[in-house]
Amino acid sequence: MKKLLILLVLFLVLIPSNRAWCLDKEEEIKILKEQVKQLLERIEKLEKEQKEKKDPVCPAFDNSRLILKGRFFTGYYKGERNGSKYEKGSFEVPDGKIQFIWKINENIEVIDRISLNNAQLGIDYFYFQKNGIIPNDSKSRLRIGRFKVNFGEETWFDNPVENKFITNSASSVGGYDEGIELYGNFIPDKFGYVLSLTNGTTGVGLDKTSSKAFSIKIFGKPFKSLYLSGSYYTSGDLDEKGADMKIAGLTTPPTGVTKWGRDIWEFDTKFSLKKFEVSVAYGKFLDNFIGSKRQGNYYFIQGIYNFTDRFYFGLRYSEIGLNDGLTAKLNDIEDVNKYIRSSIVCGYKINSYVTLKGEYCWNKAKNQNIDINDNQFAIGIATHF
Secondary structure (H helix, E strand, O other): HHHHHHHHHHHHHHHHHHHHHHHHHHHHHHHHHHHHEEEEHHHHHHHHHHHHHHOOOOOOOOOOEEEEEEEEEEEEEEEEEOOOOOOEEEEEEEEEEEEHHHHHOOOOEEEEEEEOOOOOOOOOOEEEEEEOOOOOEEOOEEEEEEEEEEOOHHHHOOOOOOOOOOOOOOOOOEEEEEEEEEEEEEEEEOOEEEEEEEEEOOOOOOOOOOOOEEEEEEEEEEEEEEEEEEEEEEOOOOOOOEEOOEEEEEEEOOOOOEEEEEEEEEEEEEEEEEEEEEEEEEEEEEEEOOOOOOOEEEEEEEEEOOOOOOOOEEEEEEEEEEOOOEEEEEEEEEEOOOEEEEEEEEEEEOOOOOEEEEEEEEEEOOOOOEEEEEEEEEEEEEEEE
């Protein structure tokens, strides 16, 4: 009995101590595992730091990305005038663009657009852009490089994809140039301005004149349905070179002129109401030569009615004319002083990216002696992405 009691006491003493020993081992293993985990994390961190020292990464590029945009129009053109460009009918690709936007970060971009019009490779523009350049104006921006001069309103829709029409107005004022541009707002989404200082002369890197072109545009939206803008452009002295800002395709002075300059004024308005929108533009231009000048005016009025979200119909009348009986080459017609274009268009949006368009234009070129009819039909498909 005495031996049995001794054994029982030993059992009661040893069992708890063995249990405690097991618990101590489990706790030790747990601690060791945590230490190993921390050690591995430390090794990984040191390896990353060592790699960054060999191949440093600039924090400004951490969120950079490349955005690709493009548009494309292909169609069939038929002219009615003998000897015209499309007299016998022609399949054309008059507009093909691919735009690359490299967003270095949310405020800095590099933008390049490649032109593939009729499968001919070229570059429209290439510029650096800084967004939010003006404090408290998040929509402000600064552009440096070669860009499209922000003049008037048609300049942003002078192609058969973004334009509801296939053709442009008779004047079709606009151009690309190298320089600097500032866009800002007096009142965001209500009242703003665009200022630019550019070379003014045609050709890239060929500007040899000391004076530069200057452009200013003031725009506003007093009501939700009404948009207004006024633009002024002066080329400065161009010497004998051509102007970057074209008017009805006219960029050169008369033969023999060795010093000239171009000034343009334009007023634009657009009114939208439910399914109907109307746009009006009126402008004047003055080409100054030594001892002479060439001046004229232009305008267009157009209306678009959207029968449905997919189907629309449009009419446009446009005209450009030279004063004092002067003549020039307007829209590829030689020695005329007035060019009139009346257009009718129908469009059907197959989806958000593809639109089928058909247009007929009554084109008339005049001088004091003749009227030249250059009517044209076109049908095609416009796409964008």
